[in-house]
Amino acid sequence: MYDVIIIGSGVAGSIAAYKLAEAGKKVLILEKETLPRYKTCGGGVISKVSELLPYKIDPVVECKLYKSDIYDHANDLHFIIERDIPIINMTMRSSLDHFMLTKAREVGTEIKEENEVIDINEKNGFVEVITRNQSYETKFVIAADGATGITTRKLGIQIKVKKIPAIEHEVVIEKDQFEKLNKTARFDFGLVPNGYAWVFPKKVHLSIGLLTMSKPGINLHQYFKKYLEILGITKLLSEEKHGYIIPFHSGQKNFSYGRILLAGDAAGLADPVTAEGISYAITSGIYAANSFINGKENAETVCKLYEFEIKKILTELKYARYLAFLIYKSPLLRTFVFKMYGEKLSNLMTDVITGKVKYSELLKNPLNYLKLFKLTHFKKNPR
Ligand SMILES: Cc1cc2nc3c(=O)[nH]c(=O)nc-3n(C[C@H](O)[C@H](O)[C@H](O)COP(=O)(O)OP(=O)(O)OC[C@H]3O[C@@H](n4cnc5c(N)ncnc54)[C@H](O)[C@@H]3O)c2cc1C
Incomplete structure (x- = not known):
């Protein structure tokens, strides 16, 4: 019997595992993919994340950006923001998540990849987690299975989350064009309806993304072509196209169900202004682990502690929604x-x-x- 099984090896799952294993708990992470796995994401880690993590992520930071450029094409505006500390650290999520997972393993977490969870049954005093390969028993589950995970479906929860579409293309371009774009985190408004586009430079390539807060129906790939023109990119030497969704909190009240806690994107905790989800995923993963540790394995206490902690995130998201309204509403x-x-x-x-x-x-x-x-x-x- 495990103390905690964590479904999903993203940033929420890995940090929860680290905290639990470090505290001496018997922890298993179940991941459906082969690791390290690609994750559709800009990989921009905002600098406040360094205050949350118990270790430095420098080995997987491809570049640190001290500058950001914000364009509003509809009104011909350009704002340049500079700081003497990095505003955003650029990573590839395959490396970041694998690095965080390795840290969790080092403190005793067991990890099983290519192990897709297909069912979860809460029994009397424990939870049975069934994968395509075998079934496991655990006192608690942390569902960190992302925006399209199965936990909420299996629990029969209609989670109140607004899911918006986003694309990310990983592109290699000519050196002279790359050098014009690789020193800043660039955000462009007034191009995609109710959304924005961004360029997040990595060591030798660019992660170029677009999102819209509008309902599905907007062809983001069509805007991508226009965006390349705006950026002055004339030739793609290589291109990988990815698309996924970003889940925003939209009134969900409960994040714990019996012996199961939802964390990260599975709980719909991305920022409605910036679409940044890594910091909230990490924060909720830490809250979930601490709730289990401090709740002394009592299901009611663990859930109460977790709901109490998650409210801190919800408060931030509530105020973020006010700002999002001003930026994206019309x-x-x-x-x-x-x-x-x-x-x-x-x-x-x-x-x-x-x-x-x-x-x-x-x-x-x-x-x-x-x-x-x-x-x-x-x-x-x-x-
Ligand atoms: C295009 C795009 C760009 C983004 N850019 C940024 C950015 O620059 N900065 C930022 O902060 N945020 C960004 N986000 C948001 C960010 O990616 C997410 O908020 C973050 O990844 C959430 O982490 P997580 O650990 O909760 O989930 P995930 O990272 O999605 O991890 C979930 C894990 O669970 C696994 N899994 C799923 N189902 C199962 C199952 N049944 N069994 C076992 N394993 C399972 C998945 O394979 C995956 O490894 C972006 C999102 C998108 C879509």
Whole structure:
């Protein structure tokens, strides 16, 4: 009997396993893919993640970006943000996830790859987890099986999550064109309806992505071609195309079901402004592990502790949704926001990303709204 079985070896699963195994628990990760596996993701790890992890991820960081360029094509705006600490660390998720998994293994986690979980049954005092290969018994399960995992389906939960489409192309381009794009994290608004496009440079290639907050029906691949033109990319030396979904919280209240805790994308915890999901996946993985450790294996206590902790994330996501409304709700509203406050907003978002400030601190206090929307245009000129 395992103490905890974790379904999925993404960042949420790996960090939960690390914390549990480090505390002496008997932990098994079940992963359906062959490892290391590709994950459709920009691989941008925002700098506040370094405060969450018990180890450094430097060995898998392909480049550290101190600069970000934000374009609004609809209004011909360009904001440049620079910091003296890295704003985003660029990784490939295959390497990052494998690195984190290796850390979990080093402290005693057992890992079984090519082991797809196909069913979960809660029994009296334990859970039976069935894979295509065999079945296992465990006291608790952490479901970290991502946005399309099976846990919620098997539990019969209609999880309240808004799933939006996103694509990521891994491209190799000519050296001179690459060198124009590899020093900054670039975000482009006003190209994809209700969304944005980005360029995340890696050591020798670019991860170029697009997403839309609109309902399915928008052909992101069509916008990708247009985006290449905007970027001045004339030739792709190689290209790998990937598409997936990003899940945003949309009113879900419960994240624990008996002896099963949902973490990361399985719980729908991506940021509705930036679509960043790694930091919330890691945070929820840590919360899940701590809840098990501190709950002393009592199912009710473990769930209570987890729900209490997850509320901290939900509070942040609630305030993030306010900002997302201003940016994505309508082109008219975004024009107003970007024209009047684009520079300030870009700086504040960078402060959120670097962990200097939280959404809740930024927006909870009405005085901070005034700070954000300071009517600089109506200020008297200094004499
Ligand atoms: C195009 C795109 C770009 C993105 N860019 C960024 C970015 O730059 N920065 C950022 O912070 N976030 C980004 N995100 C979001 C981020 O990728 C996710 O929020 C994050 O990966 C969630 O991690 P996770 O561990 O919860 O799930 P995942 O990383 O999805 O891991 C889930 C794991 O579970 C496994 N699994 C699934 N089902 C089963 C099963 N039945 N049995 C066993 N194993 C199973 C999967 O194979 C997988 O390994 C992006 C998302 C997309 C789609």
